[in-house]
Amino acid sequence: MTSILRINPADNVVVAILPQHQGDVIQIDGKQITVLENVPAGHKILITDLKQGENIIKYGFPIGHAKEDKKAGSWMNENNIRTNLAGLLEYEYHPTEVTLNIPDEKRTFMGYKRKNGDVGIRNEMWIIPTVGCVNGIIQKIAERLRAETGADNIFAFPHNYGCSQLGDDHENTKKILRDMVVHPNAGAVLVVGLGCENNQPDIFEQFIGEYDHERVRFMVSQKVQGDEVEEGLRIARELYAKMQEDKRVEVPLSRLRIGLKCGGSDGFSGITANPLLGCLSDWLVAQGGTTVLTEVPEMFGAETILMNRCANRELFEQTVALINNFKEYFLSHGEPVGENPSPGNKAGGISTLEDKALGCTQKCGKSLVRGVLEYGERLQHPGLNLLSAPGNDLVASTALASCGCHMVLFTTGRGTPFGTYVPTAKISTNSALYDNKPAWIDFNAGVIAEGEPMDKVARRFIDFVIGIANGNMTNNEKNGYHEIAIFKNGVTL
Numbered sequence: 001m002t003s004i005l006r007i008n009p010a011d012n013v014v015v016a017i018l019p020q021h022q023g024d025v026i027q028i029d030g031k032q033i034t035v036l037e038n039v040p041a042g043h044k045i046l047i048t049d050l051k052q053g054e055n056i057i058k059y060g061f062p063i064g065h066a067k068e069d070k071k072a073g074s075w076m077n078e079n080n081i082r083t084n085l086a087g088l089l090e091y092e093y094h095p096t097e098v099t100l101n102i103p104d105e106k107r108t109f110m111g112y113k114r115k116n117g118d119v120g121i122r123n124e125m126w127i128i129p130t131v132g133c134v135n136g137i138i139q140k141i142a143e144r145l146r147a148e149t150g151a152d153n154i155f156a157f158p159h160n161y162g163c164s165q166l167g168d169d170h171e172n173t174k175k176i177l178r179d180m181v182v183h184p185n186a187g188a189v190l191v192v193g194l195g196c197e198n199n200q201p202d203i204f205e206q207f208i209g210e211y212d213h214e215r216v217r218f219m220v221s222q223k224v225q226g227d228e229v230e231e232g233l234r235i236a237r238e239l240y241a242k243m244q245e246d247k248r249v250e251v252p253l254s255r256l257r258i259g260l261k262c263g264g265s266d267g268f269s270g271i272t273a274n275p276l277l278g279c280l281s282d283w284l285v286a287q288g289g290t291t292v293l294t295e296v297p298e299m300f301g302a303e304t305i306l307m308n309r310c311a312n313r314e315l316f317e318q319t320v321a322l323i324n325n326f327k328e329y330f331l332s333h334g335e336p337v338g339e340n341p342s343p344g345n346k347a348g349g350i351s352t353l354e355d356k357a358l359g360c361t362q363k364c365g366k367s368l369v370r371g372v373l374e375y376g377e378r379l380q381h382p383g384l385n386l387l388s389a390p391g392n393d394l395v396a397s398t399a400l401a402s403c404g405c406h407m408v409l410f411t412t413g414r415g416t417p418f419g420t421y422v423p424t425a426k427i428s429t430n431s432a433l434y435d436n437k438p439a440w441i442d443f444n445a446g447v448i449a450e451g452e453p454m455d456k457v458a459r460r461f462i463d464f465v466i467g468i469a470n471g472n473m474t475n476n477e478k479n480g481y482h483e484i485a486i487f488k489n490g491v492t493l
Helices: 132-149 167-181 201-208 228-243 273-286 303-307 313-332 343-348 353-364 393-402 431-436 454-470 475-479
Strands: 013-016 025-028 031-034 044-046 055-058 061-066 108-113 124-129 154-156 186-193 216-220 249-252 257-262 290-293 369-373 383-387 407-412 424-428
Touching (some): 044 055, 061 353, 124 132, 132 154, 132 228, 167 393, 186 201, 273 424, 303 313, 393 407, 424 431, 424 454, 424 475
Parallel strands (some): 124 154, 186 216, 257 407, 369 383, 407 424
Antiparallel strands (some): 013 044, 108 249
C-alpha cells in the first residue's frame, strides 16, 4: 500500500494515503521532498514551491490558490488555500468526445411491473400527508397496520409543509408529494389530507395526473364522520391486501434508475468511492440504464467538465442555467458561492468547493449528459442526467428518489445513518469507517486505496447494486430509517 498518491500528473499536491509525519521523506518525479509538518490521511502535501496567488492543482484542475508563499512539503488545507470561485460566469460549449467501449451484458433484475408499465424494486405501502397537520394520523395508521400484519414494508412519511406556503415552495411540496404517489417502489399509497390546507386534496389529486385508482386512495380527515384513524386503517387494509398480489418478475437492467449522492466527504472520496460510482454509472448507462447526478452547488468548480459532456447545445444551455440559477440563489441571500465545505469535509481533507466538486462529479463517470431536470421533475431520458437540488443530504436524496430513481448510492468518508424513501446504500471511502460503522455502511470502497484494483472492486459493486434491485436490504432499510425533506426557499405565512 502506497503512503501517498498523485491523482493526476499535472498536480502540484499529493494526497496522504497514510498519515505523514514531520521529517518524513516522499519521492515524486525523482525528487525527495521532506514533509514539513504532520499531515493527516486524506490531506494534501505540496510537492513544489508556490508563490502567493498561484494555483493549487489537484485532479489536474485548480482547486484554489495559495494565500501565502508555501514551500514544498507543506500541508495544504483550508487555512492556506483560498477558493477561486466568484459570482456568475459566461460559459462556452466545447463538446467532449466520449467513447466508453463498455459491452451490453444483457443482465436482468427481478422487479415489480406496474399497471402503467413502470418497474419498481420494492413493493411497499406508503402513507403520505398532503399537509404536516396530519402527521400524527398517518403515523398511527402505519403503526397499527404494521402491528396487525407483522409487515415491515408499511411506512408513513411525515413532513412540515403543505400549508402556509406560496409560489415555488408550494409547487415544490406538490411536486415531491406527487412524485412519491406515482413512484413504482410503492405498491399502494394512501394520501391523507386535512381539508383546509393550501395543498387541497382534490386539487392535488388533479395535479398528480394519471394514476392507478386501485393502488392509490385519498382520505380527507375533516370530512370523515368519527374516527379518522379507523377510517384510514380500513382503507389501508384494502390497499395492503391488493398490494400483496404483486410478485417479482425478470426485467432488463435497462429499466434501472440510480441516484448518485455523496455526503460527509473526505480526502479519499475523489480517490475511492466516487470514482467507483463513476464506473458503475458508465456501466449502467452502457446497459441502457439511467443514473442521476445532483448537488448543484457541489458542481461549482467542475461544472465545465459536465457542460462539455452535454450531448448537444440545448443540454449545454440547460446546464449553464442549472449552475447560474443556483449561484443566483446563493447571491440573492447574500451568501458567497464558494462557502460550501462543511467542518467534517475540512477535517477529512477537503479545503475548497473546487476540491469538493472535482471529487464529487466523479460519481457520474465519463458518459455524455442526456438529460437536465428541474427540481421535482421526473426522468424522461435514459442515460446520465443532471438534477437541480442543493447539496443537503436528505433534500438532495429525496429529490433523486422523486425524479424516479429506484435507489440512491451515497458515498461517505465520515458516515451517516439516514435513508430517504428509496433504498439508500452507503459506500465508505475508507476502511476505517466501514469497520467502525457496520450498521451504517453497506459497501467498502476503501480497499481501493489499499491496493485492490478498481476494475475488480467495480465488478463486486455491480453485483452488490443488482442485489439491492433484487430485494437485498440496505442498512437504512434494516434500521427502519426512512425520511423525506422538501426544498424550501420562501416565506412561511
